[in-house]
Amino acid sequence: METRELGAGGPEVSVVGMGTWQTLDVAGGRDDVVTAALDAGSTFVDSSPMYGEAERTLAQGLGDRRDEAFVATKLWTPDDAEARRQAKRAIEFYGGRVDLYQVHNLVGTNQRLDLLELLRDEGKVGHIGATHYSPSAFDELEHVMRSGRISAIQIPYNPDEREVEARILPLAEQLGLGVIVMRPLGGGRLVRSAPSAQDLAPLGVETWAQALLKYVLSDPRITVAIPASSKAHRIVENAEAGEPPWFGADERKLVERLADA
Ligand SMILES: NC(=O)c1ccc[n+]([C@@H]2O[C@H](COP(=O)([O-])OP(=O)(O)OC[C@H]3O[C@@H](n4cnc5c(N)ncnc54)[C@H](OP(=O)(O)O)[C@@H]3O)[C@@H](O)[C@H]2O)c1
Numbered sequence: 001m002e003t004r005e006l007g008a009g010g011p012e013v014s015v016v017g018m019g020t021w022q023t024l025d026v027a028g029g030r031d032d033v034v035t036a037a038l039d040a041g042s043t044f045v046d047s048s049p050m051y052g053e054a055e056r057t058l059a060q061g062l063g064d065r066r067d068e069a070f071v072a073t074k075l076w077t078p079d080d081a082e083a084r085r086q087a088k089r090a091i092e093f094y095g096g097r098v099d100l101y102q103v104h105n106l107v108g109t110n111q112r113l114d115l116l117e118l119l120r121d122e123g124k125v126g127h128i129g130a131t132h133y134s135p136s137a138f139d140e141l142e143h144v145m146r147s148g149r150i151s152a153i154q155i156p157y158n159p160d161e162r163e164v165e166a167r168i169l170p171l172a173e174q175l176g177l178g179v180i181v182m183r184p185l186g187g188g189r190l191v192r193s194a195p196s197a198q199d200l201a202p203l204g205v206e207t208w209a210q211a212l213l214k215y216v217l218s219d220p221r222i223t224v225a226i227p228a229s230s231k232a233h234r235i236v237e238n239a240e241a242g243e244p245p246w247f248g249a250d251e252r253k254l255v256e257r258l259a260d261a
Pocket of ligand 1: 019023105131133154182185189191227228237238
């Protein structure tokens with residue numbers, strides 16, 4: 001698995017990580033999925049209190065292998081007291097430390113950043129970031145990116161959602177920010193049907209999901225893509241996309257055409 005710096009001078013993280021929305025929001029455990037991710041080298045894991053049971057399920061799955069992972073999670077509330085509760089819970093879940101703590105969907109950004117900076121000073125938070133899923137919030141995201149208070153952003157990017165190419169990715173590069181890609185498979189929509197093996201042959205990948213992940217990771221401004229799956233074998237399949245060779249312009253255009261077909 002290739003690793004890249006999460007922002008200029010930042011920690012090295014796996015280029016294929018694992019999201020947890022819906023897939024880890026289960027009452028019991030999903031240890032097989034988390035173990036598959038660690039074993040395959042997809043050690044960047046992303047969660048949020050918005051995802052129901054996912055933070056707890058992830059912590060349970062990591063177990064005594066927590067230090068092998070780079071844990072990213074989020075604060076998601078307009079309320080200061082609730083934010084403190086969310087942070088206390090997550091920091092306990094992950095052995096006293098969250099490696100990347102993000103403001104989810106820019107909810108209460110300035111107050112949430114105040115808290116995260118305090119926790120960073122106490123050594124309980126490694127790095128601070130911000131996320132948003134919607135291009136309608138990209139002006140606000142740009143403002144936060146320029147504030148100097150975050151070192152990473154999380155945004156959607158796939159052949160059907162390319163709005164970040166206009167201003168967000170160039171600005172992230174200029175500022176030296178890490179870029180985490182949510183929804184690399186279009187939230188599952190892009191993988192509901194797949195092109196034929198013949199169509200995929202020029203791309204040198206085995207599966208359509210791998211083509212979509214390589215599409216994103218072939219842009220050097222991207223640090224890590226975080227596909228989510230409830231199935232251990234797909235976690236392994238996705239992790240296999242985290243190695244060069246990366247796509248050139250022609251291969252990326254082919255993926256766009258196949259996604260459009
Ligand atoms: N605002 C935010 O901060 C925000 C918003 C959205 C997402 N996120 C983060 O980004 C992560 C990824 O986004 P996402 O979960 O929305 O979408 P995604 O990763 O693009 O797609 C997930 C879907 O793809 C399927 N899938 C995964 N691997 C596959 C494969 N190899 N072959 C076929 N199907 C496959 C999964 O189904 P199966 O379970 O059946 O495999 C699941 O339904 C989230 O989990 C979350 O951590 C953050």
